[in-house]
Amino acid sequence: MxxxxxxxxxxxxxxxxxxxxxxxxxxxxxxxxxxxxxxxxxxxxxxxxxxxxxxxxxxxxxxxxxxxxxxxxxxxxxxxxxxxxxxxxxxxxxxxxxxxxxxxxxxxxxxxxxxxxxxxxxxxxxxxxxxxxxxxxxxxxxxxxxxxxxxxxxxxxxxxxxxxxxxxxxxxxxxxxxxxxxxIARGDLELHRRDSKTLSPGLGIDKEGQPSTDPAAVMEGAMxxxxxxxxxxxxxxxxxxxxxxxxxxxxxxxxxxxxxxxxxxxxxxxxxxxxxxxxxGETPKDAQQKAESIFTAITDQGARLPSQRRxxxxxxxxxxxxxxxxxxxxxxxxx
Amino acid sequence: MxxxxxxxxxxxxxxxxxxxxxxxxxxxxxxxxxxxxxxxxxxxxxxxxxxxxxxxxxxxxxxxxxxxxxxxxxxxxxxxxxxxxxxxxxxxxxxxxxxxxxxxxxxxxxxxxxxxxxxxxxxxxxxxxxxxxxxxxxxxxxxxxxxxxxxxxxxxxxxxxxxxxxxxxxxxxxxxxxxxxxxIARGDLELHRRDSKTLSPGLGIDKEGQPSTDPAAVMEGAMxxxxxxxxxxxxxxxxxxxxxxxxxxxxxxxxxxxxxxxxxxxxxxxxxxxxxxxxxGETPKDAQQKAESIFTAITDQGARLPSQRRxxxxxxxxxxxxxxxxxxxxxxxxx
CATH class of the missing domain: 3.30.1370.60 (Malate/L-lactate/L-sulpholactate dehydrogenase, NADPH binding domain)
Structure with a gap:
């Protein structure tokens, strides 16, 4: 199947x-x-x-x-x-x-x-x-x-x-x-717990307020x-x-x-x-072009625009x- | 003097x-x-x-x-x-x-x-x-x-x-x-350069686009x-x-x-x-109180509100x- x-x-x-x-x-x-x-x-x-x-x-x-x-x-x-x-x-x-x-x-x-x-x-x-x-x-x-x-x-x-x-x-x-x-997104945290995967440092704390990479401990503590x-x-x-x-x-x-x-x-x-x-105002095409210049300057240096994968x-x-x-x-x- | x-x-x-x-x-x-x-x-x-x-x-x-x-x-x-x-x-x-x-x-x-x-x-x-x-x-x-x-x-x-x-x-x-x-603030970067102090990692890159902690190199590269x-x-x-x-x-x-x-x-x-x-709307005091509850919950756990030192x-x-x-x-x- x-x-x-x-x-x-x-x-x-x-x-x-x-x-x-x-x-x-x-x-x-x-x-x-x-x-x-x-x-x-x-x-x-x-x-x-x-x-x-x-x-x-x-x-x-x-x-x-x-x-x-x-x-x-x-x-x-x-x-x-x-x-x-x-x-x-x-x-x-x-x-x-x-x-x-x-x-x-x-x-x-x-x-x-x-x-x-x-x-x-x-x-x-x-x-x-x-x-x-x-x-x-x-x-x-x-x-x-x-x-x-x-x-x-x-x-x-x-x-x-x-x-x-x-x-x-x-x-x-x-x-x-x-x-x-x-x-971290809540859904990602839940997936880490389900799959027993360790979190990267800096994403959450345990219920004592101490840094933790254990997803279950972070769900009991705080993100x-x-x-x-x-x-x-x-x-x-x-x-x-x-x-x-x-x-x-x-x-x-x-x-x-x-x-x-x-x-x-x-x-x-x-x-x-x-x-x-x-x-x-009076020259909207110029203004739109300013925005396009920013987008081009981002992608021209190999950086990504958000949402492109979507x-x-x-x-x-x-x-x-x-x-x-x-x-x-x-x-x-x-x- | x-x-x-x-x-x-x-x-x-x-x-x-x-x-x-x-x-x-x-x-x-x-x-x-x-x-x-x-x-x-x-x-x-x-x-x-x-x-x-x-x-x-x-x-x-x-x-x-x-x-x-x-x-x-x-x-x-x-x-x-x-x-x-x-x-x-x-x-x-x-x-x-x-x-x-x-x-x-x-x-x-x-x-x-x-x-x-x-x-x-x-x-x-x-x-x-x-x-x-x-x-x-x-x-x-x-x-x-x-x-x-x-x-x-x-x-x-x-x-x-x-x-x-x-x-x-x-x-x-x-x-x-x-x-x-x-x-990092531009002024902080300038102070680091003036005082020849190394930057923390992750704040800038040199002109080749490589991570750098040298303030002079970052000023020539990018923050x-x-x-x-x-x-x-x-x-x-x-x-x-x-x-x-x-x-x-x-x-x-x-x-x-x-x-x-x-x-x-x-x-x-x-x-x-x-x-x-x-x-x-009709109950502004309730709404204001919601905001105050957030502020209190921040300070009650030892976290700070921005601008307090000012x-x-x-x-x-x-x-x-x-x-x-x-x-x-x-x-x-x-x-």
Whole structure:
């Protein structure tokens, strides 16, 4: 028996949609979640791909996500849109508000979209690409569960607190980065524990606050931020902007809400977007060219632009489909 | 003879103002620059304090700053303010636009201030505190001179590209961070070279692109970003947002403009500010308390909040004044 099975993107979409609706999610929510899961599989981001169907159903069964959520959109200020996700996934709120938010940004120059009361498990690049596709520059962030210690500290406080940024380019794929402010992704840490692999130094501490390379000890202790006190400052900023400022859960509150069920983080997300044309003024081509010069200067010296591997995978998957681990496929089908 | 001389803050202010006007700067520009120089001395940030008077006069004599600049403010979109600094220092543009920008932010919820065609040498925390003082959350960034290589690269491209963030707190000093996206500050690198001190590993490369701990070799080669590819992505974002997006100099353009004169960087600055009350909604005290809980959780485990040393120094200097190296004082007086 082959270890992998092959699926076209349409088949992957059907598998996801059927699994989610069978579990009790509304068609709308199933569709919004399916969009990101299939996009991640397509781009080779397995950690945020169809595997997450298992987590979605687990979160549903734990009562930690509203499977029939109906997002409510409110313009609370000329440049501020709030979407109450009704305890559904962030993705449906994002989908529903994307067009009116884009219009707002083009009118105002810059605007913020706040998603409140959402369950969040998806890759942040997906959220910023939603807006680079519409010609906007976008910055997005969200807290998660309190797993990461501040620089100089000994106990978990921050989430992995990803920050994603996207810049639409004149031709082809946008410039997009998306990284956790933790020194290692939570999923990577879990894989190290599952495979009993030692961690590189500097990624985590044990529950006594001592440096540790044992993944199990780090999961009982805390992960560290990337880049020392600077990464720690950025992680704090994410708690402030996408937690306190939007009056939603910080990472400790999300973990408390989880109550040991192993569900996806609950809370809010902040997206700030800017209209290139409004900012660039009378000579937008010159300004776009400045950006292109930076990209060229990066790649000309052998350095890489982020997301390039994803875009390469994407081109292949669109025609050739994706492969899925057979065990994972069977686990999904038996949900 | 004593090595240090003592100055009250009023005396420091007079020294700075007289030096700048004598050199040919307008009273307005001298006043705006003096504000930040004295604030830095007061906070113990000597690298951005009165020592910079020497750089200001050098930049003036090189013809790289307009000493009688008159900033022009334009509201180009409901949430977007542009200030043309007229090739003067960013500080006068910031000072002149601060009140109208604050009003815009309070009306719109979020807004951006673009400073174009400015000379920039000052500490970024000063710029964000201008807005935390007015009750706003603020994020600021600027490119500089191309001194820093992208992760995986071999040649200088980015500036030290600082990012500063400020959050007004209910009582007392704001939460403020301000860091270079380079692994070491330019001034620190220069001090290491002057004192012939070896650098820690991982901060720079020589002109062949090889890792080096020799400060002179790194100044001929390139500095590295903090935090590997993540810091490199943030440095890229600063070039894009505070260079290309605002249609102003990127760091390579600023360095080219400098033409070997050793002047301060020329280009633009981006400030994004948000109104806490508009974002927080109906229960702002709860939201503020979420932020305070994060700060308490940081300090309770022995970790530090950024800028605390500055705020401590500030309390002392306001009553006791500052000390200045006698040699520096004499260099300033003889300008």
């Amino acid at each position: 082959q270890e992998n099975i092959h699926l076209s993107l349409a088949q992957a979409r059907n598998l996801s949609h059927n699994t989610l609706t069978k579990a009790g999610f509304s068609k709308e929510l199933a569709s919004a979640v399916t969009d990101t899961l299939v996009a991640c599989e397509r781009d080779g981001c397995k950690s945020h791909g169809l595997y997450r169907l298992l987590v979605c159903v687990k979160t549903l069964r734990a009562g930690k996500v509203n499977p029939v959520a109906e997002p409510l959109i409110t313009r609370v200020a000329p440049a501020l849109l709030k979407v109450d996700a009704d305890q559904g996934y962030s993705l449906l709120a994002l989908e529903k508000a994307a067009d009116s938010f884009t219009e707002m940004v083009k009118q105002q120059g810059i605007a913020a979209m706040v998603i409140n009361r959402c369950v969040h498990f998806s890759a942040m690049w997906y959220d910023v690409e939603k807006f680079t596709d519409r010609g906007l520059v976008a910055l997005a962030m969200t807290p998660s569960h309190a797993w990461v210690a501040p620089a100089g500290g000994t106990r978990p406080l921050f989430g992995t607190n990803p920050i994603a940024f996207g810049w639409p380019r004149v031709d082809g794929d946008p410039y997009v980065f998306d990284f956790a402010t933790s020194a 560290l931020t990337f880049g020392g006190y600077k990464g720690s400052a950025l992680a704090t900023m994410v708690e402030l902007l996408a937690g306190a400022l939007i009056n939603d859960f910080t990472s400790p509150e999300s973990l408390a809400f989880d109550a040991g069920t192993g569900s996806s983080p609950m809370g809010g997300e902040l997206v700030i977007a800017m209209d290139q044309l409004k900012f660039m 875009f390469t995978n994407r081109k292949v998957s669109v025609t050739e489909g994706i492969t899925l681990d057979r065990k994972l496929y069977e686990d999904i089908v038996s949900l | 004593q090595e240090n001389i003592h100055l009250s803050l009023a005396q420091a202010r007079n020294l700075s103002h007289n030096t700048l006007t004598k050199a040919g700067f307008s009273k307005e520009l001298a006043s705006a620059v003096t504000d930040t120089l004295v604030a830095c001395e007061r906070d113990g940030c000597k690298s951005h304090g009165l020592y910079r008077l020497l750089v200001c006069v050098k930049t003036l004599r090189a013809g790289k700053v307009n000493p009688v600049a008159e900033p022009l403010i334009t509201r180009v979109a409901p949430a977007l303010l542009k200030v043309d600094a007229d090739q003067g220092y960013s500080l006068l543009a910031l000072e002149k636009a601060a009140d109208s920008f604050t009003e815009m932010v309070k009306q719109q919820g979020i807004a951006a201030m673009v400073i174009n065609r400015c000379v920039h040498f000052s500490a970024m925390w000063y710029d964000v505190e201008k807005f935390t003082d007015r009750g706003l959350v603020a994020l600021a960034m600027t490119p500089s001179h191309a001194w820093v290589a992208p992760a995986g690269g071999t040649r200088p491209l980015f500036g030290t590209n600082p990012i500063a963030f400020g959050w007004p707190r209910v009582d007392g000093d704001p939460y403020v961070f301000d860091f270079a996206t380079s692994a 590295l970003t903090f935090g590997g590819y993540k810091g490199s992505a943030l440095a890229t974002m600063v070039e894009l947002l505070a260079g290309a997006l605002i249609n102003d100099f990127t760091s390579p353009e600023s360095l080219a403009f400098d033409a070997g004169t050793g002047s301060s960087p020329m280009g633009g600055e981006l400030v994004i500010a948000m109104d806490q009350l508009k974002f927080m 705020f401590t120094n500030r309390k002392v200097s306001v009553t006791e004044g500052i000390t200045l190296d006698r040699k520096l004082y004499e260099d300033i007086v003889s300008l």
